[in-house]
Amino acid sequence: MGDAWKDAFSTVCSGDIASQRDAFLKRFTLQFSKQELEAKEVVKLGYAAADMFIEKSKSGNGKSLQYAGVEFGDVYTEFCGENMTFVQRKKTFAPFDLDNNGLIDLAEFLLYFYRDKIVAAYKDRHGVSEVDNEAEALMKEMNETAMYIDPKLDSAVLGLANLAASYEASVEAAKKEAQEGGGVKKVQLGGNLKKLETKYEEDKKGFISEDAIAKKKGQVAKKAEAIVGEMKAILDKEDEDARGPQKK
DSSP: OTTHHHHHHHHHHHSOHHHHHHHHHHHHHHHHHTTTOOHHHHHHHHHHHHHHHHHHTTTTTSSOEETTSHHHHHHHHHHHSSOOOHHHHHHHHGGGOTTOSSEEOHHHHHHHHTHHHHHHHHHHHHTOSOOSOHHHHHHHHTTSOOSSSOHHHHHHHHHHHHHHHHHHHHHHHHHHHHHHHOHHHHHHHHHHHHHHHHHHHHHHTTSOOHHHHHHHHHHHHHHHHHHHHHHHHHHHHHHHHHHOOOOO
16 A cells, blocks of 8 residues: 555545545445444534534634644534643644644544544454554545445455465565575575465455455445435434424
8 A cells, every 4th residue: 555545645635624524424434333333423423523623714724723723622622522732632633644734634533533433443454453553544544445334345355465465475585585595596586486476366366356346345335425315314304303394
């Protein structure tokens, strides 16, 4: 993946508040519904947080908030039920600040708010028990496919990732052995690398194809988008009912 995730996440945050809200909800609402959160409540909070970001950012750039500022302090208190000191907020949210401008966007705040669920999914996706950089893991998850929707997809993605990591480690080990062994080992390196590549390609056949994976990801994405629309329609109906009949 390299640093491609940084560009992908920066693209999300470059959008206006509404587009960030929609991107976050389409990415996570369905997944959260499989992680013991109510989809309707996730959508409701996403819209409420977006509305508050819009209101609080009017005196600034209309999109972002200073994470050490009073306005973001109000947002944090409203949704997290407590406040942080300037130093605490700087320490907590600076890792999300890829361009080091002291600003936080809605997508970043929502990632932080739901960090426990998102990090749990990250661990399952990668088959790890610990995460070295939580903020980085959260941002990487923003552009992944929802977990827990298609078990076969989740299993294939993890299996192929582990297989690729094993292959890369074997290649590096073979190169190191040739470098240290010299002579015959260097001569044999080309053949050994070819054998490793052949085995890797053969082992990949034990998983569903890349085309099948892409198709499954597309199906999950459609479901993820649909549930947001369904929940928003329910919320709109509830608001309409609460207002009662309107005078004409």
